[in-house]
Each structure stands twice: as C-alpha cells, then as structure tokens.
Amino acid sequence: MEAKVTGLAGLLFGEQIAGRIDALAAITEAPGQLTRIFLTPEHRAGAEMIMAWMREAEMAAHLDAIGNVCGRYEGERPGLPCLMLGSHYDTVRDAGRWDGPLGVITAIACVADLHARGVRLPFAIEVTGFADEEGVRFASTLLGSRAIAGTFDESALGSKDRRGVTMRQAMQTFGLDPDHIGAAARAPAEVLAYVELHIEQGPVLEAKHLPVGVVTAIAGATRLAVELRGIAGHAGTVPMALRRDALAGAAECIVAIEEFCATDRDGLVGTVGYINAMPGATNVIPGMVSFTIDIRSPRDPFRKLAVADIVRQIEEIVKRRGLQLDINVTHENRTVPCAPWLQQQIAAAVMAEGCPVFELPSGAGHDGMAMIDITDVAMLFVRCRGGVSHNPAEHVEAPDADIGARVLLRMIENFAPKG
Ligand code: GLV
Ligand code: MN
Ligand code: MN
Numbered sequence: 001m002e003a004k005v006t007g008l009a010g011l012l013f014g015e016q017i018a019g020r021i022d023a024l025a026a027i028t029e030a031p032g033q034l035t036r037i038f039l040t041p042e043h044r045a046g047a048e049m050i051m052a053w054m055r056e057a058e059m060a061a062h063l064d065a066i067g068n069v070c071g072r073y074e075g076e077r078p079g080l081p082c083l084m085l086g087s088h089y090d091t092v093r094d095a096g097r098w099d100g101p102l103g104v105i106t107a108i109a110c111v112a113d114l115h116a117r118g119v120r121l122p123f124a125i126e127v128t129g130f131a132d133e134e135g136v137r138f139a140s141t142l143l144g145s146r147a148i149a150g151t152f153d154e155s156a157l158g159s160k161d162r163r164g165v166t167m168r169q170a171m172q173t174f175g176l177d178p179d180h181i182g183a184a185a186r187a188p189a190e191v192l193a194y195v196e197l198h199i200e201q202g203p204v205l206e207a208k209h210l211p212v213g214v215v216t217a218i219a220g221a222t223r224l225a226v227e228l229r230g231i232a233g234h235a236g237t238v239p240m241a242l243r244r245d246a247l248a249g250a251a252e253c254i255v256a257i258e259e260f261c262a263t264d265r266d267g268l269v270g271t272v273g274y275i276n277a278m279p280g281a282t283n284v285i286p287g288m289v290s291f292t293i294d295i296r297s298p299r300d301p302f303r304k305l306a307v308a309d310i311v312r313q314i315e316e317i318v319k320r321r322g323l324q325l326d327i328n329v330t331h332e333n334r335t336v337p338c339a340p341w342l343q344q345q346i347a348a349a350v351m352a353e354g355c356p357v358f359e360l361p362s363g364a365g366h367d368g369m370a371m372i373d374i375t376d377v378a379m380l381f382v383r384c385r386g387g388v389s390h391n392p393a394e395h396v397e398a399p400d401a402d403i404g405a406r407v408l409l410r411m412i413e414n415f416a417p418k419g
Helices: 012-025 039-055 101-116 144-149 153-160 167-174 177-184 246-261 301-320 340-352 397-413
Strands: 059-062 069-073 082-088 124-130 191-199 211-216 219-229 269-270 275-278 286-299 326-332 359-362 378-383
Touching: 012 039, 012 101, 012 397, 039 059, 039 069, 039 101, 039 124, 069 101, 069 397, 082 101, 082 397, 101 191, 101 397, 124 144, 144 177, 153 167, 167 177, 191 340, 191 397, 211 340, 211 397, 219 246, 219 301, 246 269, 246 275, 246 286, 246 301, 286 301, 301 326, 340 378, 340 397, 359 378, 378 397
Parallel strands: 082 124, 082 191, 191 378, 211 359
Antiparallel strands: 059 069, 069 124, 211 378, 219 286, 219 326, 269 286, 275 286
C-alpha cells in the first residue's frame, strides 16, 4: 500500500516519493528497462497515473494540446496567477527512474500536504508534467515546455521518428490535434515563476556531502544531425585505398570531436550518442552513416566557436575521404540563468531546513530553458548516487528526496512574487 503524505514529520515524504517513482517506472515500452517516449501508449498511461495523483491532491488536472499534464491548485480565490512547478515525465531509452519524475512527484506531494492542512496561498500552484524534454523520438527537444512558452516551432511537425512516422501523424494517433498546439501556450501574466526540482545527474553534491543544491544557470547546448554518404561495396573485393567507407569516416569524426572537447575548457563537453550504419551487414562496406552530436558549455560564445571548429574538422575529414556530408543543427539553446530573486528564496528554504547553501550550475538541459521565455526560472538539485544518470542505476536516497520535498514546500509557502 502507498504511504500517505503526512507533512513535515518523519521520512514519509521521501518514502511516498520513492514509491511513486517506482510506480511510474513500471510504465515502459520495454519490460525490464525503462523507456517512456513522447506520443506513445506509455506516454498516455504515465499521464493518467500523474493526473490521478494530482486529483487526489485536490488539483484540477488535464492533458494540454501537446500532451503535457497540467494540474492546478487554486489559491485563496480562483483565477490567481500561479507559481508553476514541475519537470518532465518522458525518459531516454533504458533510463533511470528519477530524471524528470522526481520533480513532478515531489511538487504533487507538496500540494497534497498543503491540501491536507487546508492551506490556500495568495497565488495558485500549478504542477506541469512536460511531455517531451528529452527529445528522444524526434530530432528536437523541450517540445512540451516550448508549447507552454508559446515558442513551439511548427516546422517540427514534419520531422520523422526512426520508423518514418511524422510528429503530425504521431499526434493524431495519440488523439491530439497538431493544428492546435498553440492552445497549450500560457500568457506571461498567468505565471509568476517556474521552479523545478530535479536530480543533480552529476557527482558534485555527493562529493560535497550535501543533499541539495541551488542551481545558478543551465548550460547552453547545440545538437547536430550528421549524414555521411560514401559508396557501399563488397567487403572482400574493394581494395582499402579505393574505398569510400562512411562508417570509417564517421569514426574519425567521432574521435576528432572527443579530442577537441577533451581540453575541458569552459565546461565544454561533446557526445556522439547515436549512430546508424547502412546497409548494416558484416560483408558490406558501409555506404551511409547518420549520427548525432551534442555539444554543451555554460559559456555560449565558447560553445558557438567550438561547434564551428568541430564542423570545420568534419568537413576536412569528409573531403579527404571523398565522402559527402549533410549536417544540420537540430537544437540550439542558450545558457539560461536562474533568477537571483528566486535563487535567494530557494536558498532561504535550504537554510531553514538546516542545510548549508551550495550553488552549482546545471550541465544537463531542463524545461526551464524554454520556460524562461515567459517567466523567471529557478531550480533545486537533489543529490544523485554516484553521479550516475541517463542510466538504469540512477538513484536518489529516500532521505534526500525527503529533504528536497521539505525545501520545496517551505519555498512554496514563503514564496513572494517579484516586486
Ligand atoms: C536532458 O536530459 C539533456 O540534458 O539532454
Ligand atoms: Mn531531466
Ligand atoms: Mn534527461
């Protein structure tokens, strides 16, 4: 049976949060591993579970025009602007269970606690479960939060998943109208701020022996899709010097990216996380390869220079090997600062819970990167075991989840809108 939320006594926040994390993680397309992708039956089932938890906490809950789960807990009177909380409930493939759901589930637990104590605040609280933050299915990311911020790029509707299904088709199959995504957009006047609690996904808090940290900024990122075309041929008959091997070319590009980023300057990191070689047979020289590149740094000018340098190196490699190149930017986000006035309120809540205040930047991307277009954003990180994330071993200890919830609840109850 699920533990009840009983407020600030004991570890029950943490235990209930961990229980709900496990319940949501059971919704997966791949038994034995967690994969919950945008516009799939698992997306729908996850949304239903989250909406049931919201309704239990006396929130009005609905699915918006892009599949975000939206829950609203009215303030002292109906219709007040809201403090928006939340995170995403989509996952990467073979994911950890805490990345995203921790922020959604904790925010609902805080509202449930307010409801149990009969507390209504001079503002509404909304909890949003964003439908696509990871960008696994289509070559774009932050789709849910961009729709809410009114910055959804309609041209993304034509992008295809690996099976050739367009986003437009996938939305229709899911039961959403791709021509009405605009209905998900929120007006800046409706939202006082966006605050997200999230697993740190790195090793810093653990090394500092701290359960929580206040985020200063979210590092900017560029993602590229690369296609190399050579000539498919017989693995036994074409002499090495006469080959146009697209996969060998991709391998050289990948090593060049790794070497370029290995200098570790300005927080620069580069990853090739997906590669596909065609036609994909042991005895055929690969004629076509597609792969992705993910480049990040909290210093935007440096990231842009790095991307330009990496593209130049790829062009040289491709030219020398007689390959053809198609390279496109599929995602670009600037570094997003967390608002100092919100950071101060989170820091005050951290202190009041008896924890030292520690500030750190986020190397991972988050929905705040889109929400910044309509409101000020801030984040609270919760310690991650071993710094492991985007991995099934990802873990948050229940006492840390508990402290995170207490800090968030305290921040909510003391929240003072800007000015
Ligand atoms: C999301 O998890 C990202 O940082 O890519
Ligand atoms: Mn995340
Ligand atoms: Mn993630």
